[in-house]
Amino acid sequence: MVIRNLFYILLLTVCDYNIALAKGNLDRALFPQPVFSEKPEFVDLYWNTWELAWGRVKYQDGVFQSPYMDENLWDDTIWIWDTEFMVLFCRYAPSVFPGIQSLDNFYESILNKKSSSLRIQHPDNPPFYSWVEYEYYKMTGDRERIKKVLLKDKFLQRHYNWFENLKRGTKLHFRHAWIALEKSDLGYRWGWVQSGMDNTPRGRGRKGELLWMDAVAQQALAALYIERLAKELGDKDIAKEYKKLYKEHKELLNEYYWDEEDGFYYDLSEEDTSFVKVRTPAVYWSMLAEIPDKKQAERLLEYAVDPLEFGGKYPWPSVSRRDKDYNDEIGDYWKGAVWLPLAYMATKALETYGYYDIAHENSYKLLEQMSETYNKFTPATVWECYSPSAPRPSERQYKDRRELVRHDFCGWSALGPISLFIENVLGFYNIDANKRLVEWHKNGDGEQGLRNLRFGHIITDIVANGKNVNVNSNEPYTLIINGKKYKVKRGSQTLVLKQ
Template sequence: MPEPICPKRPDYLEAYWKAWELVFRNSYTPSPESGFVSNFVDAAFNSSIFLWDTVFITMFCNLGHPFVPGIRSLDNFYCKQFDDGEIPREIVRDTGEPFDRWVNWRRKPLHSYFHNHYKFRGLFSTQQPDYEEMYKPDLGRTVEKTPYLTLDNLNHPLLAWAELESFRQTGDIERLKLVWEPLYRYFQALHYHLRNRFGLFVTDWASMDNSPRNAYLGSGVDISCEMVLFANQLAEICEWLVPVYEAEGESEKVRQLRAVQTEVSGEAAQIARAINLYMWDSASGFYYDVTDKGERAPVKTIAAFWALLSGVADASQAEKLVHWLQNPAAFARTHRVPTLAADEASYQPGGGYWQGAVWSPTNTMVIRGLEKYGYRSLAREIAIEHLDCVTQVYMETGTFWENYAADFIQKGDKGKPDFVGWTGIGPILFLLEYAIGLKGDATRNELAWTLNPELGETGCSRYWFNGRTVDLRAVPEADGSCSVTARSDGPLTLKVVHGAKTVSIPLTEGTATTIRIS
């Protein structure tokens, strides 16, 4: 496994290895009855596997690829895809069946088993709102097919994001070839079943179980932005695959990919326009969910920041969202970023689950979105802050938690322990990428290393990306320069950033290279 070098922070290193220990403890071989096709890492939350949990698990497991079944864990969702393209977000681990309560057994039009249009969450309630009317499409189209799954089992379409994060680390173009068709069919299914009369996308609780937003949903700003992200990333995958199929003489496949690329790019633009029309409030400078009547919900949640990662916001809108992230009365709390703004009435200083807790997956979304708009310094600041908080709580409790308080350096008051699970993002991914500063890009065969002199000697033995294994060490010198030594078992370009200076170093197979950067 990759071995980080950071002697000045033994707490980071202890947390890092504990996180990997929990990864292996929470790794499973599928039962014969499940029909799953791969070993998998599970959040160990309950007896089910969850799609959006698994998506974020892959993001730090990419750094251990191919030694842990990170991205391959998603294959167990692809193999359960229905003939219309739907993929369940929750599948029972032992049987491989979709979670029973989220199956549309009565073959009704789109509906939810439970929903928070009222002020309580009635998981086992017999009250069933009339979703047939609420989500009736009014876009000049007739819905002829009913979904196999209820709305509870259709949210957070993030598979393409996970695949591209993995592709940039692994360079595995063959995997993109395999997953492209199920991804496209999944997009088509969600677009067909979840699009409403506003050109937005509906959700019920979007896995944010007790958020006050749920009383107003409606159209979710998160899933609507995620569908833009999904469409744009499908187009990007097409762009990667076209030259591969051209080289293989697959002209029909190239034609198909180009047609899909044009289609989904157009859909992305159309959805983005609807989001900015209905969900953006220029007076407050924020994105909001929308009710079934088309009115903006009066609740500020972290869901708004999906507008950054998806590229829905323009530069001015992004700047206003950043102001909210820097506002101590809202999202700039002791531990950023709370899932509910602190100036909302339902905010819980101790976390309250989705009423203000800090979660690794939503923080990852915010950080990647900030990077997309060039706010790299703020993104790194939030990532290292999250790493520090998670590490400190680990040192005090001996484990990692499902979520964390925003106003205190402590676990969330509602959350499970030993949660690796997505909480491995902090001690693994954020340590290597933001504290130590390593970011691989297999598409360029380039490893970027932004040195962090504050940590003293840093580096990583056996850093893995693009089929290469790289050993790296940086030692700050008294004069402010830094001595960098690197060895790779295959050719690549190492791009070292030290302050305002960037140096590109071509590494050849098996040869150690040492340079001094002033």
């Protein structure tokens, strides 16, 4: 099995994905294999989603990195934040899906100005490369990758600085949509489409320009994970520099964007620095970047569980249900629809502060919605975004007509049936190849777990049934279940859960 694993790592290196598997015929030996007797339909959706995602692996001439992950919109165009999010499910099958490699199409084009047959639609999309590079590194232990992006090519630092110094209307060497980003003394001017939230009501009633709180939080997140990656490589100078930059963003967000009365980070009107009180889950970028203190985080948690905000039967609508522009009937894109990138990010934010039960509950509800939609709505597929009030896809209003959002969107919507299922429904929220560690927030007593989980050089089965956990592994590692530590040995063993 170890030899086979190394063989597929070699396949990944040479990018020969045609050998790794044939399209439409996934080799399940290359994937984590979930077990969940409580909801077998979640397992079915998991495998169907991988099949759909395989259709998003694209080959194209004239591209720096081919194959690459395509978001399922235009064949000649790629989006930064779609691709960043796709890395976060592709990392579970890195020998098959070119997730992390797809980021090179942005690094090489934007930073090294290399020509490509792909255009980048919005070069000023949200910049959280370092977070996803770190998460990929944790899963694979690929130290050479972070040496490349941090030390050799310095892609992460260069993009951080590029984002800081971008000016509106800048023309890059490739055809692209208008750049809206520009830094001000108190944050960032941006655009609705460029932020990723196309028709969001954010900015309603503002005075002058809107300053976007998530842009500040995302740059803080970038600095935070550049610092952490630098520490992994022992580069104290880079770590020190980005620790300082992180602190600057954190202080800025807390000084100007935090509303103590509401317990919320709001966007600002640049003219008078007043709060623009439109609440969306974008606020959880602040928690993901570890900016709130404990009391602030507790107040943000209240919005995540409030059914009139972002909680309820269908969690994570893209605007508060109390907002006057919230569209309960169809979602209307970013006026209420449930988007997997926001849902995933917000779930990881809750996790960061230890709110594992709420992360589990909201993820379970979201998977129920996606599974029911898959099984009852035609066509049976994964959608671009979902209704905030029913098990069905969202619709978007175009003048006097409505139309369904895009289907087969795997694409970032695969984050639900794959990543949220593994990490928050099953509960394997921390898998770290470098620490040889798996942390499991286990819920329920039925048969549940993962077989064939691969992280670094480790291949393991972890399946519980009641109080017994059957584990098999090719190498030793540490398994923590609900805070209790177990030493896993090479071979098969049965662990009895501690009280």
